[in-house]
Amino acid sequence: MKRNRARKEFILRLYVSGATSQSTLAIVNIKKICDDHLHGRYALEVIDIYQELELAKRDEVIAVPTLIKRCPVPLRRLIGDMSNTERVLDGLGIRGHQMPGIEP
Amino acid sequence: MAKVKDVVDTLNHAGFPKTRTGIEGLDEITAGGLPTGRPTLVYGIAGSGKTVLAMEFLVRGILQYNEPGVYMAFEEGVDDLTANFRSMGFDLGALIERKLLVVDHATLDRSEIRETGEFSLDGLFARIDQATQSVGAKRIVLDSIEALFSGLSNTELLRAELNRLFRWLKKRNLTALVTGERGNDRLTRHGLEEFVSDCVIMLDHRVSDQVSTRRVRIVKYRGSTHGHNEYPFLLTPKGVSIITVSGFALEYEAMEKRISSGIIGLDTMLGGKGYFRGSTILISGTAGTGKTSFATSFAGAACRRGERCLYFAFEESESQLCRNMRSIGIDLERWINKGRLQIRAVRPSRHGLETHLLRMDELAAKFKPSVVVVDPVTPFGPIGTFIDIQVMLTRLIDFLRSSGITVLFTALTPSDIPFEESAAGVSSIIDTWIVQGERKVGEERVRNLHIVKSRGMAHSLRLTNFNLTDRGVEVLSAAPSAPKGKAGRLRHVTIPSRSLGEALET
Numbered sequence: 001m002k003r004n005r006a007r008k009e010f011i012l013r014l015y016v017s018g019a020t021s022q023s024t025l026a027i028v029n030i031k032k033i034c035d036d037h038l039h040g041r042y043a044l045e046v047i048d049i050y051q052e053l054e055l056a057k058r059d060e061v062i063a064v065p066t067l068i069k070r071c072p073v074p075l076r077r078l079i080g081d082m083s084n085t086e087r088v089l090d091g092l093g094i095r096g097h098q099m100p101g102i103e104p
Numbered sequence: 105m106a107k108v109k110d111v112v113d114t115l116n117h118a119g120f121p122k123t124r125t126g127i128e129g130l131d132e133i134t135a136g137g138l139p140t141g142r143p144t145l146v147y148g149i150a151g152s153g154k155t156v157l158a159m160e161f162l163v164r165g166i167l168q169y170n171e172p173g174v175y176m177a178f179e180e181g182v183d184d185l186t187a188n189f190r191s192m193g194f195d196l197g198a199l200i201e202r203k204l205l206v207v208d209h210a211t212l213d214r215s216e217i218r219e220t221g222e223f224s225l226d227g228l229f230a231r232i233d234q235a236t237q238s239v240g241a242k243r244i245v246l247d248s249i250e251a252l253f254s255g256l257s258n259t260e261l262l263r264a265e266l267n268r269l270f271r272w273l274k275k276r277n278l279t280a281l282v283t284g285e286r287g288n289d290r291l292t293r294h295g296l297e298e299f300v301s302d303c304v305i306m307l308d309h310r311v312s313d314q315v316s317t318r319r320v321r322i323v324k325y326r327g328s329t330h331g332h333n334e335y336p337f338l339l340t341p342k343g344v345s346i347i348t349v350s351g352f353a354l355e356y357e358a359m360e361k362r363i364s365s366g367i368i369g370l371d372t373m374l375g376g377k378g379y380f381r382g383s384t385i386l387i388s389g390t391a392g393t394g395k396t397s398f399a400t401s402f403a404g405a406a407c408r409r410g411e412r413c414l415y416f417a418f419e420e421s422e423s424q425l426c427r428n429m430r431s432i433g434i435d436l437e438r439w440i441n442k443g444r445l446q447i448r449a450v451r452p453s454r455h456g457l458e459t460h461l462l463r464m465d466e467l468a469a470k471f472k473p474s475v476v477v478v479d480p481v482t483p484f485g486p487i488g489t490f491i492d493i494q495v496m497l498t499r500l501i502d503f504l505r506s507s508g509i510t511v512l513f514t515a516l517t518p519s520d521i522p523f524e525e526s527a528a529g530v531s532s533i534i535d536t537w538i539v540q541g542e543r544k545v546g547e548e549r550v551r552n553l554h555i556v557k558s559r560g561m562a563h564s565l566r567l568t569n570f571n572l573t574d575r576g577v578e579v580l581s582a583a584p585s586a587p588k589g590k591a592g593r594l595r596h597v598t599i600p601s602r603s604l605g606e607a608l609e610t
Contacts, residue, residue, distance in 0.1 A: 017226035025221075049230050061227040062210050063256065067220075077213075079256070080221035091218030 129346025212255025369579025
């Protein structure tokens with residue numbers, strides 16, 4: 001897995017809180033967006049804050065769900081259930097160049 | 105003091121439980137502390153002392169009431185905080201190590217954030233939960249949770265989550281202190297008062313002419329009586345100190361010993377023996393009437409007795425004061441060199457009321473004078489309102505009196521205001537009040553004085569002339585009539601024109 005991840009362009013970590021509807025929705029949404037736009041170019045890790053609180057603290061996770069994109073730079077935190085696809089793509093930097101200055 | 109405590113106890117029995125903060129004056133104006141198991145909002149502008157107050161609430165909770173605490177910071181600066189508190193003698197690191205305190209730090213950087221839909225604050229909840237459980241916290245500070253509003257734009261959702269958070273804190277029976285920035289049309293910028301409505305405290309920090317004064321007010325305390333005034337407070341090296349006049353012990357030991365005013369004729373007017381040791385003396389008058397001469401005469405007399413005198417000069421430098429007094433035959437340098445006189449010349453505008461008060465307390469505690477002179481108190485005028493001065497004087501006098509120190513203040517009265525008005529507010533805390541004036545006789549101005557009051561002694565009521573000669577103050581005195589001080593029977597006695605200094609030394 002690790003060796004595999006190293007070659008991926010997008011390293012993504014999604015923090016969720018148990019099995020809340022927002023968490024479930026976020027997982028479904030981000031998987032679909034990644035498969036549609038980043039097929040084969042991403043590694044997605046889903047982490048439950050209740051299981052990995054120390055990790056969540058280190059990553060400064062306050063709002064949940066939070067998707068953290070460390071690679072490629074710049075670091076982005078995508079907060080919410082990932083239902084706004086445009087915003088997700090903007091946050092991932094996939095369409096950022098086409099829609100400059102988009103702020104949530 | 106005992107009375108205040110009784111009132112507090114009664115309230116505690118009658119109402120809901122309160123948590124003592126241990127912060128000087130705060131438990132008094134909240135009639136026993138903050139509501140236990142409920143959040144309290146502390147708001148004010150930046151730099152008004154919210155963070156210090158909040159952290160002190162936790163630290164005192166740990167040290168004085170055995171209640172561990174959690175400090176949740178939402179802004180930068182926790183490292184500064186630790187350093188600041190170390191300088192105040194609180195070692196946060198040691199408390200953290202002993203598992204009595206958690207300092208956690210949660211920030212949101214908006215530039216990194218994209219909002220993609222609905223969210224919760226579960227991450228924050230989980231952190232708070234873990235932190236409070238790890239030390240068994242009874243107290244928590246959220247400083248300032250408003251920072252979340254600058255990180256997250258979906259305020260409607262955020263407000264719902266904050267509402268959930270405060271309900272959750274109550275369920276955990278955590279006594280919370282929540283800070284907020286003062287708003288324009290609301291109490292706080294983001295309306296935190298909607299969530300925290302049990303107890304609301306406002307901190308104010310006014311700066312005018314580069315001088316700062318801090319105040320605290322209990323805006324609201326549901327189900328409890330509380331003080332309604334604005335109380336000045338200080339950020340001292342020991343933390344927040346709220347100044348409440350009512351809290352002072354107004355009963356002092358009856359004064360019996362007498363000390364010379366340094367002016368023979370004046371001593372004669374004061375029942376022949378001078379002031380009471382441990383009393384408070386005010387000398388007021390218009391410009392140039394000789395207040396400082398009276399003050400330095402008194403200081404010199406103390407030094408001559410071998411006692412120490414601390415002299416706060418707010419209008420003149422030490423050298424100016426020494427030179428001017430030399431011209432009327434009062435040698436201050438001699439006492440400075442002997443270590444009996446310490447002159448502290450400060451321009452009042454350089455520091456706020458709080459700094460002055462603090463400095464006076466500290467210096468007096470260190471130098472251990474038997475006599476303190478404040479010359480004059482009136483330049484504080486532009487610094488604070490009259491109430492501030494009154495409160496400050498009361499606070500200072502209380503401190504000095506409890507140490508048995510005799511205090512002499514001078515006060516400049518504007519010539520267009522009758523003296524009764526100019527000092528009416530402080531009159532109640534003054535034991536002996538001497539008013540100086542002058543009138544024109546032919547081509548000459550003649551200085552005069554009268555004793556407005558002097559508690560506990562028979563004193564002259566006569567308007568008496570005095571001169572400033574090159575050998576000191578010369579009062580053309582009238583002795584008080586025995587036994588009841590009736591003005592009509594006073595004899596006019598002229599004292600030989602010698603200063604007391606000479607009289608005692610020859």
